[in-house]
Amino acid sequence: MNERTDLQSIIKRRQRADFVGRQELLARFTENLALPVDDERRTFVFAVHGVAGVGKTYLVQQFQRIAAEHGAACGSTDESAYDVIETMDVLSAALAGEGSEFKDFRWRLSAYRERQRELMADPQSREFGTLGALLTRAGMAAAKADPSLGVLADVAGAAITDEHLDRFRTYVSRKFRNAEDVRLVLEPVAVLTKLFVADLSRLAKRRTVSLVFDTFERTSHFLQPWILDLLEGKYGALPAELVMTIAGQRQLDVNDWAPYLGIVEDVPLAPFTEAEARELLARHNVHDPHTVATILSLSGRLPVWLNALAVRGPADEHSVEDPANSAVERFLKWEPDARLRDAALTAATPRHFNADVLAVISNDADEADVFDWVCNLPFVTRTRDNWKYHDVARSAMLRLLKARSPQRWRDLHQRLAGHYRTEREAVPEPDGDEWEDPTRLNCVLEECYHQLCAEPQANLADAMADSVAIAEADRAVLRRWVSMMNEAAADSGDETLLRWTRRLDDAVRKNDLEAYLTILLGFPNLASDARLDALVQRGYERMSSARFEDAIEDFDQVLDEDQDMVGALGGRAVALRAVGRYGEALADAARLAERFPSEDWPLEVSAGIHHDMGRHLDALIDYTRALDRRPDNDGCLFKRAEVYLDMGRAADALNDYTRALELNPNEGWYFSRRAVAYRTLGDYDKALADHARAAELEPGLSTVYAQWAVTYEKMGNCAQAVEKLTKAIELDEDPVYLLLRSAMWRGTGDGDRALTDMERAIELDPEDAENFFIRAVMYREMGRFTEALADHARAIELVPGEAEVFT
Numbered sequence: 001m002n003e004r005t006d007l008q009s010i011i012k013r014r015q016r017a018d019f020v021g022r023q024e025l026l027a028r029f030t031e032n033l034a035l036p037v038d039d040e041r042r043t044f045v046f047a048v049h050g051v052a053g054v055g056k057t058y059l060v061q062q063f064q065r066i067a068a069e070h071g072a073a074c075g076s077t078d079e080s081a082y083d084v085i086e087t088m089d090v091l092s093a094a095l096a097g098e099g100s101e102f103k104d105f106r107w108r109l110s111a112y113r114e115r116q117r118e119l120m121a122d123p124q125s126r127e128f129g130t131l132g133a134l135l136t137r138a139g140m141a142a143a144k145a146d147p148s149l150g151v152l153a154d155v156a157g158a159a160i161t162d163e164h165l166d167r168f169r170t171y172v173s174r175k176f177r178n179a180e181d182v183r184l185v186l187e188p189v190a191v192l193t194k195l196f197v198a199d200l201s202r203l204a205k206r207r208t209v210s211l212v213f214d215t216f217e218r219t220s221h222f223l224q225p226w227i228l229d230l231l232e233g234k235y236g237a238l239p240a241e242l243v244m245t246i247a248g249q250r251q252l253d254v255n256d257w258a259p260y261l262g263i264v265e266d267v268p269l270a271p272f273t274e275a276e277a278r279e280l281l282a283r284h285n286v287h288d289p290h291t292v293a294t295i296l297s298l299s300g301r302l303p304v305w306l307n308a309l310a311v312r313g314p315a316d317e318h319s320v321e322d323p324a325n326s327a328v329e330r331f332l333k334w335e336p337d338a339r340l341r342d343a344a345l346t347a348a349t350p351r352h353f354n355a356d357v358l359a360v361i362s363n364d365a366d367e368a369d370v371f372d373w374v375c376n377l378p379f380v381t382r383t384r385d386n387w388k389y390h391d392v393a394r395s396a397m398l399r400l401l402k403a404r405s406p407q408r409w410r411d412l413h414q415r416l417a418g419h420y421r422t423e424r425e426a427v428p429e430p431d432g433d434e435w436e437d438p439t440r441l442n443c444v445l446e447e448c449y450h451q452l453c454a455e456p457q458a459n460l461a462d463a464m465a466d467s468v469a470i471a472e473a474d475r476a477v478l479r480r481w482v483s484m485m486n487e488a489a490a491d492s493g494d495e496t497l498l499r500w501t502r503r504l505d506d507a508v509r510k511n512d513l514e515a516y517l518t519i520l521l522g523f524p525n526l527a528s529d530a531r532l533d534a535l536v537q538r539g540y541e542r543m544s545s546a547r548f549e550d551a552i553e554d555f556d557q558v559l560d561e562d563q564d565m566v567g568a569l570g571g572r573a574v575a576l577r578a579v580g581r582y583g584e585a586l587a588d589a590a591r592l593a594e595r596f597p598s599e600d601w602p603l604e605v606s607a608g609i610h611h612d613m614g615r616h617l618d619a620l621i622d623y624t625r626a627l628d629r630r631p632d633n634d635g636c637l638f639k640r641a642e643v644y645l646d647m648g649r650a651a652d653a654l655n656d657y658t659r660a661l662e663l664n665p666n667e668g669w670y671f672s673r674r675a676v677a678y679r680t681l682g683d684y685d686k687a688l689a690d691h692a693r694a695a696e697l698e699p700g701l702s703t704v705y706a707q708w709a710v711t712y713e714k715m716g717n718c719a720q721a722v723e724k725l726t727k728a729i730e731l732d733e734d735p736v737y738l739l740l741r742s743a744m745w746r747g748t749g750d751g752d753r754a755l756t757d758m759e760r761a762i763e764l765d766p767e768d769a770e771n772f773f774i775r776a777v778m779y780r781e782m783g784r785f786t787e788a789l790a791d792h793a794r795a796i797e798l799v800p801g802e803a804e805v806f807t
Contacts, residue, residue: 022059025267029063032265033070033208037240043265044240048247050269053392055303056247057381059269060212063245067210072243073203076212079219080383082483083476084189084226085109087219088196090384091211095203102203105195108184112192115185117436182666193226193235204239216248218483221509224256231260271301284310304392307378329400343370344377348397349412351449351487352386360419361412398491413454420447435473445484452488456497464523465530467504471517471537478516482508514541532558536567539575548575566595570605577609585609600626604636611643619643634663638670641677650680668697672704679711687711702732709740718748735761739771751782769798 035042046063048056057078064074075094081087089109092102184191203209213223227246230238246252257264272280274296280303281292299305332341346361347353355371362370374380379393389397402409424443435441448466451459463485470481482505489498500523507516517538520526526534539554555572558565569588576585586609592602607622623640627633641656657674664670675690691708698704705728712721725741728734738761745754758775765771776791 022055022062022269025059026062026066028265030066030070033067033072033243042263044243044263045260046243046245046265046267047252048245048267048269049249049251051249051271051302053302053304053390054269054271056249056269057214057390058303060214060245060247064210064212067208067243070208072208072210074210074212076214077219078214079483081219082480083222083474085112085192086476087213087223087226088192092196092199095200095209102196102199105192105199108195109192111181112184112188115181119185189226190235193230197230197236197238200242201237201239204241208241208243209239210243210245212245212247214247216246217250218248220248220250222479228256228260231263272303272306274301277301277306280306281310286310302392304379304390308393332400340370340373343374345397345401346412347374348389348394348401350416351446351484352383352388354386357386357416357419360415395491402493410454413450417447417450417454420444420450435470435477441477441480445480449484449488452485452494452497453492456488456492456494460497460500461523461525461527464500464520464525465527468517468520468526468530468534468537471513471520471534475511479508514538514545517541528561532562532565532568536565536571539568539571543571543575543578546578548578551575552579564595566592569595573605573609577612580612582609582613598629600629600633600636603629604639607639607643611639611646616643616647632663634660634667634670637663638673641673645673645677645680650677653677654681666697668694668701668704671697672701672707675711676707679714684711684715700731702728702734702737704728705731706737706740709744713744718744722748733760733764735765735768735771738764739774742774746778751778754778755782767798769795772798 029046032041032043048059050056060076064076068074073095075091077087077090081090088105092105092109096102096106200209213219213227216223227244229235251266251268252264254261277296277299278292281287281295286292286295295306295309299309332344335341335344343358343362347358349361350357353374355367358371358374359367375382375387377389379390380387381390388394401412420443424440424447427437427440427443430437430440435444444466448459448463452463467481467485470478473481482501485497485501486505489501500519503519504516507513507519517534521531521534521538535554535558539551539558542548542551542554552572552575555568555575558568559572562568569592573585573588573592576582576588586606589602589606589609592605596602603622603626607619607626610616610619610622620640620643623636623643626636627640630636637656637660641653641660644650644653644656654674654677657670657677661667661670661674671690671694675687675694678684678687678690688708688711691704691711694701694704695708705724709721709724709728712718712724722741722744725737725744729737729741738757742754742757742761745751745757755775755778758771758778762768762771762775772791772795776788776795779785779788779791
């Protein structure tokens with residue numbers, strides 16, 4: 001008796017039979033799945049690349065089908081994910097549907113989004129954003145290299161020193177208390193990726209995992225660094241039972257991927273050969289020589305058009321001779337129903353659609369049937385929430401629609417803009433970040449897209465003003481915004497819009513917010529309020545790269561026009577303080593205090609300035625006044641403790657550090673500084689206990705270990721001091737730490753190691769005259785007089801006015 005066959009098996013077999021071309025690639029992928037993971041022939045990354053319409057997406061879908069048939073768990077993502085966290089969300093949801101809960105990752109992802117909402121809704125976080133000096137954009141310099149920004153970038157502002165970063169971290173620690181939540185908020189990509197990798201590894205113990213990253217040309221600027229970090233093992237060991245497919249228009253850069261070329265297989269895709277194209281047409285019963293020749297010519301043998309033209313086919317052999325000169329025109333000519341031809345053309349107008357969207361632009365009474373027909377077109381695919389045309393097909397449809405009737409083009413886009421405006425107005429105003437609600441954000445994006453397509457010149461100024469406002473949003477949102485403007489420019493064909501959006505896109509891809517804002521400030525018709533907002537934002541960006549004088553110029557421009565703009569006033573106060581213009585900084589702080597007579601933070605600003613000036617009593621007065629207004633401000637208590645410590649009042653400092661820790665027991669830096677107070681008072685046991693607790697809470701903070709080393713050195717325990725200082729140097733090779741360890745080596749009589757550390761310190765900071773003088777002394781003690789004289793000479797050369805110090 002023959003074995004019974006189920007319908008699904010028949011369907012899959014016929015789907016395989018329908019896939020024409022690329023058979024060798026499918027066979028190679030299948031063969032690879034069967035290879036042991038330690039086989040040298042095993043490929044772990046398939047890099048598919050080729051021009052638009054060449055069939056990349058369909059090929060990787062076949063890869064996923066084959067992987068699933070071999071028992072693999074499959075997840076795919078494309079350009080609809082605009083950052084790393086959203087990418088992990090999409091992949092984990094797909095893999096969870098494959099039988100893995102991914103519960104640890106998804107639980108923490110939910111917690112992150114909840115913490116994010118809480119932070120954005122907190123009025124105090126908006127105060128930080130207004131002042132700018134108390135926040136960072138995801139860790140200052142590190143954030144500029146990392147496109148996968150977390151919640152720090154969601155709250156506007158920029159830091160200028162580690163002190164200001166510590167203050168924001170203190171705020172987050174106080175708000176959330178739980179140390180794990182604090183780390184999640186401050187380092188979301190790192191925390192969530194480690195959980196993602198751990199869940200991935202658990203799944204891979206049972207099944208091979210196949211991950212696809214499609215349309216990589218649109219996502220590589222943020223996904224490629226993350227994928228390379230994954231391969232490096234930065235977030236934990238990846239399972240060997242993993243196969244990744246990366247599909248994009250461009251080949252992977254061999255320089256970036258050089259360490260991993262041994263596990264990558266390059267898969268270039270070209271248009272179908274003539275034989276493959278003819279086979280596909282034959283599968284669709286297209287045999288007439290004239291029809292075949294016409295389709296081969298019009299399609300360029302690109303699979304997207306071959307399939308579309310083959311499926312539609314001519315009504316009769318005579319229609320082949322129609323003088324249509326493009327694939328899209330021929331596709332429409334071969335559809336006999338006029339209303340469906342019109343629907344195919346108009347449905348390309350929105351970037352994505354559902355039945356409601358098509359109803360806005362449809363003139364057909366039988367909308368449901370038309371919608372179903374459009375959804376089943378060969379170049380229409382289902383996304384997570386909507387349907388969309390293949391880019392190649394949509395671009396061709398839009399060009400034809402605009403060429404046929406510019407007036408209808410404008411009318412359709414205006415109707416869609418009105419639809420999305422109505423939808424946006426129906427969404428309740430958010431309490432916090434106005435870009436957080438995905439429905440509202442989608443409406444804003446689509447409304448602007450259709451306005452720009454309808455009348456690019458008339459709507460460009462408003463779009464540029466909105467581009468300023470959205471600069472304060474999460475970087476993923478900013479990417480979506482600029483991507484939308486790019487599409488509007490390309491689809492409308494407006495050269496002015498295209499010129500501006502290309503420049504904005506280049507800045508965003510480089511993660512250069514200052515350049516982005518500078519471009520907007522160069523737009524001649526930028527609205528006045530948008531221009532002032534852009535200047536304030538650029539001022540904070542310039543402070544984040546320590547360009548304080550440039551930042552002051554931006555703030556000055558704003559305050560010349562609006563002397564009460566708080567963001568500019570607070571930012572200028574901080575920038576003036578940073579360059580030592582304390583009198584002017586205090587004047588700005590005083591104006592802030594006048595504007596907000598019941599708030600504590602203006603007094604904190606002035607207190608910090610007094611502290612920098614060495615005016616400790618004035619600093620104490622202002623910190624105390626601030627604490628009178630908000631006694632539970634642990635950050636302010638900590639700062640007052642620092643002043644007490646500088647004044648030699650270690651007991652008073654100890655009291656304030658302790659009160660700060662009672663309010664915020666998860667702040668490692670507080671423990672580290674209280675340890676210094678205990679050390680100053682000679683209570684080494686309590687100092688060591690606080691150092692240990694600080695290291696538990698802040699294992700990656702080098703200064704925690706450096707202070708611990710100093711305490712051991714004070715106790716005469718050089719071995720432990722060197723051990724802790726070595727840990728600090730592993731985390732941050734700061735010349736100061738090397739100098740300290742060099743001195744400790746000298747104290748133990750190990751001159752060789754002392755000299756090695758000193759040489760490295762000079763290599764890192766070759767302009768410090770004192771380092772050369774210290775090394776000269778070391779050389780002299782070792783009897784190496786020629787080298788000692790050379791270092792003496794170099795020290796004097798660096799500071800000729802202080803020659804007597806080094807003689």
